[in-house]
Amino acid sequence: xxxxxxxxxxxxxxxxxLKRLLISIAAxxxxxxxxxxxxGSTKTVTTTAPTAAPTSGNSSGKTVHIIASVPPxxxxxxxxxxxxxxxxxxxxxxxxFELMQxxxxxxxxxxxxxxxxxxxxxxxxxxxxxxxxxxVARQAEKAGIPVINIDRLFTKPDAATxxxxxxxxxxGVLAADYIAGQLKCQGNVVEIQGLAGISVTxxxxxxxxxxxxxxxxxxxxxxxxxxPGDFNPDTGLKVMENILQAQKKIDAVYTHxxxxxxGVVQAIRNAGRDKDMFLTGVGGSQDxxxxxxxxxxxxxxxxxxxxxxxxxxxxxxxxxLDKGFAELVPSEVPRQMVVPAAVxxxxxxxxxxxxxxx
Amino acid sequence: xxxxxxxxxxxxxxxxxxxxxxxxxxxxxxxxxxxxLFVVGAILxxxxxxxxxxxxxxxxxxxxxxxxxxxxxFVIATAGIDLSVGSMVAAAGMFAGVLIGDTGTSSLLxxxxxxxxGTLLGTVNATSIAFGRVVPFIATLAxxxxxxxxxxxxxxxxPVSLLDLNxxxxxxxxxxxxxxxxxxxxxxxxxxxxxxxxxxxxGWMLLNRTRYGRYVVAVGGNREAARIAGVPVRRxxxxxxxxxxxxxxxxxxxLCARLxxxxxxSGNLYELDAIGAVVIGGTSLAGGRATIVGTFLGVLxxxxxxxxxxxxxxxxxxxQVTKGAIxxxxxxxxxxxxxx
Numbered sequence: 001x002x003x004x005x006x007x008x009x010x011x012x013x014x015x016x017x018l019k020r021l022l023i024s025i026a027a028x029x030x031x032x033x034x035x036x037x038x039x040g041s042t043k044t045v046t047t048t049a050p051t052a053a054p055t056s057g058n059s060s061g062k063t064v065h066i067i068a069s070v071p072p073x074x075x076x077x078x079x080x081x082x083x084x085x086x087x088x089x090x091x092x093x094x095x096x097f098e099l100m101q102x103x104x105x106x107x108x109x110x111x112x113x114x115x116x117x118x119x120x121x122x123x124x125x126x127x128x129x130x131x132x133x134x135x136v137a138r139q140a141e142k143a144g145i146p147v148i149n150i151d152r153l154f155t156k157p158d159a160a161t162x163x164x165x166x167x168x169x170x171x172g173v174l175a176a177d178y179i180a181g182q183l184k185c186q187g188n189v190v191e192i193q194g195l196a197g198i199s200v201t202x203x204x205x206x207x208x209x210x211x212x213x214x215x216x217x218x219x220x221x222x223x224x225x226x227x228p229g230d231f232n233p234d235t236g237l238k239v240m241e242n243i244l245q246a247q248k249k250i251d252a253v254y255t256h257x258x259x260x261x262x263g264v265v266q267a268i269r270n271a272g273r274d275k276d277m278f279l280t281g282v283g284g285s286q287d288x289x290x291x292x293x294x295x296x297x298x299x300x301x302x303x304x305x306x307x308x309x310x311x312x313x314x315x316x317x318x319x320x321l322d323k324g325f326a327e328l329v330p331s332e333v334p335r336q337m338v339v340p341a342a343v344x345x346x347x348x349x350x351x352x353x354x355x356x357x358x
Numbered sequence: 359x360x361x362x363x364x365x366x367x368x369x370x371x372x373x374x375x376x377x378x379x380x381x382x383x384x385x386x387x388x389x390x391x392x393x394x395l396f397v398v399g400a401i402l403x404x405x406x407x408x409x410x411x412x413x414x415x416x417x418x419x420x421x422x423x424x425x426x427x428x429x430x431x432f433v434i435a436t437a438g439i440d441l442s443v444g445s446m447v448a449a450a451g452m453f454a455g456v457l458i459g460d461t462g463t464s465s466l467l468x469x470x471x472x473x474x475x476g477t478l479l480g481t482v483n484a485t486s487i488a489f490g491r492v493v494p495f496i497a498t499l500a501x502x503x504x505x506x507x508x509x510x511x512x513x514x515x516x517p518v519s520l521l522d523l524n525x526x527x528x529x530x531x532x533x534x535x536x537x538x539x540x541x542x543x544x545x546x547x548x549x550x551x552x553x554x555x556x557x558x559x560x561g562w563m564l565l566n567r568t569r570y571g572r573y574v575v576a577v578g579g580n581r582e583a584a585r586i587a588g589v590p591v592r593r594x595x596x597x598x599x600x601x602x603x604x605x606x607x608x609x610x611x612x613l614c615a616r617l618x619x620x621x622x623x624s625g626n627l628y629e630l631d632a633i634g635a636v637v638i639g640g641t642s643l644a645g646g647r648a649t650i651v652g653t654f655l656g657v658l659x660x661x662x663x664x665x666x667x668x669x670x671x672x673x674x675x676x677x678q679v680t681k682g683a684i685x686x687x688x689x690x691x692x693x694x695x696x697x698x
Binding site for chain 1: 412515664668
């Protein structure tokens with residue numbers, strides 16, 4: 001602070017900035033490694049992608065610019081969604097495809113707003129939260145950019161030109177059928193839900209409850225606990241540990257997701273109660289299919305195939321080119337497509353293994 | 359308006375005595391909250407809640423966030439914050455999982471790898487804060503993001519199974535195998551609880567019985583005064599973030615041991631539970647005041663709330679409102695002296 005310390009301080013500040021520079025370079029290097037590794041993994045994705053030639057309309061004079069916006073791909077199923085969309089886009093020479101990931105609903109809305117300003121030919125959106133992203137999707141539609149909605153529904157019909165979704169309600173129904181059949185309408189069931197407050201969770205839960213009521217009108221099956229596991233294995237583990245404390249008799253566990261179910265499985269095994277109950281998942285991950293094949297605790301999963309993202313890319317391209325599905329009369333892109341759910345058990349797992357994702 | 363009353367207070371008893379009373383009441387207050395939650399659980403679930411099996415389960419669950427909260431106490435004592443502990447848990451687990459490889463079976467390699475990588479990430483935080491002069495909030499927010507990112511990168515976003523590490527049979531995991539730390543017991547008490555208690559006691563000794571502990575609190579209380587008094591401020595600040603990383607590594611081992619795998623999405627928002635436990639325990643976010651006993655009770659409070667509400671099978675929305683209300687009530691109960 002004093003004047004006679006001037007030069008020394010100056011040197012100190014210079015040292016400081018040199019250090020800062022070094023730290024910045026180190027940080028940049030770290031980032032570069034990250035990006036390179038990312039690039040690397042993307043490459044492996046594209047090489048392992050299915051190489052079946054697309055059926056028709058491989059190229060047309062015009063280039064179609066499609067921007068897709070999805071939640072972060074830190075979850076098996078969401079990761080597969082991104083992979084499948086990218087792989088499908090790669091098959092068309094006339095498609096210029098960009099994939100954006102957003103950490104939360106707000107940043108996804110901002111991303112889509114920026115995307116609208118760039119005037120792509122179509123948007124493919126798997127919203128973090130359908131209700132929260134409805135306004136920005138409508139904005140895109142109003143600006144003349146068709147929006148293809150995947151999986152989590154927007155809350156207004158004019159927010160999307162076309163929608164492709166799995167049948168979450170039907171998954172709940174199939175799970176209830178399976179569990180009721182195995183238990184012969186008599187027993188205690190635990191439900192480990194996904195993330196609270198999104199339509200996927202609500203539908204998987206409602207389908208399950210409705211079907212249990214109609215399938216077992218005697219009320220012999222009791223849902224003794226129903227808690228969210230946030231699609232996260234370690235939340236699933238903790239929630240199940242507590243439920244195992246509270247419930248001394250559990251016959252079956254219906255989980256909303258294969259990834260999360262791995263934590264639930266571990267809680268049951270750690271408690272040494274894996275002989276007392278069985279468990280079902282949703283999604284169709286490789287891990288789940290492997291365990292179903294081995295037999296034991298994991299009895300079934302209900303397919304919810306991420307390759308609906310590839311279908312969405314096809315739809316986006318057709319809409320942008322003003323074409324339609326050849327099978328529809330007249331040839332158009334349907335407003336809504338529901339991908340059927342399927343039950344995977346030990347008996348038929350070999351047939352579905354090729355669709356498993358990781 | 360309240361000024362006259364305050365002066366009357368200070369006249370009747372010395373500042374030291376009134377402060378001592380306030381401190382005692384604070385620690386008692388949280389003990390009351392913990393006991394009250396347990397009693398409520400015992401009344402509502404008399405068959406299953408007040409049982410040794412349930413207490414054991416709650417302590418096991420508390421151990422992961424508990425270990426993180428001990429490190430967080432030291433960080434917050436210096437008026438810092440570490441937002442990256444949850445991400446460091448995920449990154450350390452994935453690093454160690456990839457380190458042992460597809461065919462590896464070494465529990466020791468996993469444990470050493472996880473702790474080393476946690477410490478490394480903590481050291482990166484420490485360097486950017488103590489030497490890069492980045493404010494702790496931003497430096498650890500960056501690590502929150504970077505840690506999660508590299509956790510996803512390590513194995514192409516996939517979890518790593520750890521069930522085949524040596525001694526990895528269920529029910530009877532071999533001593534010192536990874537799974538033993540998650541499910542093993544000594545004298546009926548889970549190994550992870552011993553680890554948590556040992557770290558709590560070590561943390562208490564370090565904070566209250568060593569010169570280092572006094573330095574940590576001094577740095578948080580008044581940095582300039584500490585510097586003038588000869589405290590190596592920069593080194594102290596550096597050390598608490600390294601400690602936080604080291605403990606994140608240990609928490610990783612406890613979590614992965616129970617989960618039987620390392621998952622890139624694990625540890626999500628653990629930092630909020632850890633910070634919450636530290637602050638409701640009575641450690642000041644402004645630094646200069648820290649209590650390990652308070653943190654321990656804070657961790658128990660969170661574990662009890664979570665356990666009670668899932669066992670009562672309350673719906674999510676009710677759980678969230680209740681949890682918030684209990685946390686707010688606990689803090690109001692123990693801070694009658696905070697006046698504005």
